[in-house]
Amino acid sequence: HRKKLLVELETRLKEIARLERERNNLLSMLAHDMKNSIVPSIHILGEILSGETQDLQANLQLVQDELKTVNYLATNFMEFARFNLKEYSLVPCRMEMRPLIEKQIQIAKVKSDQNELKIYLEIPRKSLPLITADRNMVKRVITNLIDNAIKYTSPGGVVTVRVLDRKEDLLIQVEDTA
Secondary structure, eight states, X not given: OHHHHHHHHHHHHHHHHHHHHHHHHHHHHHHHHHHHHHHXXXXXXXXXXXXXXXXXXXXXXXXXXXXXXXXXXXXXXXXXXXXXXXXXXXXXXXXXXXXXXXXXXXXXXXXXXXXXXXXXXXXXXXXXXXXXXXXXXXXXXXXXXXXXXXXXXXXXXXXXXXXXXXXXXXXXXXXXXX
């Protein structure tokens, strides 16, 4: 009977350790996603305050959009913690990819300029088909891919975001020169 209790205790301890790792991963992802919005916003506000900005209205709009993203992340995290959800529930919607990608490129240019990198967008001139997806997850994936490319590209390098319309789906590639 004692051996059975020890095996059960060991199993529960492993489960607790697994849950702790998942909690730490979730917190790390949340911090990473929030930082992806906060860092460029701080830089843009610095440019505005120093008078270096070209288009005040557009830059303020970028900062506002990124702060809305941080607010969304924080609100969702609080709901997640409050209800102790077991998994993320996707919220699919019909959406256009072009504006989302162009905005993420514009935000990424703040980081790429700081790192002395060039960032290019190659996208078909024709309108892209609408897709059905979770907007926030798509934005998160694109942001993280671009952010990682910028982070791991040497000064003077190039990051290219390429969008290909393959009739049945869209392919988004992020390529860097390392």
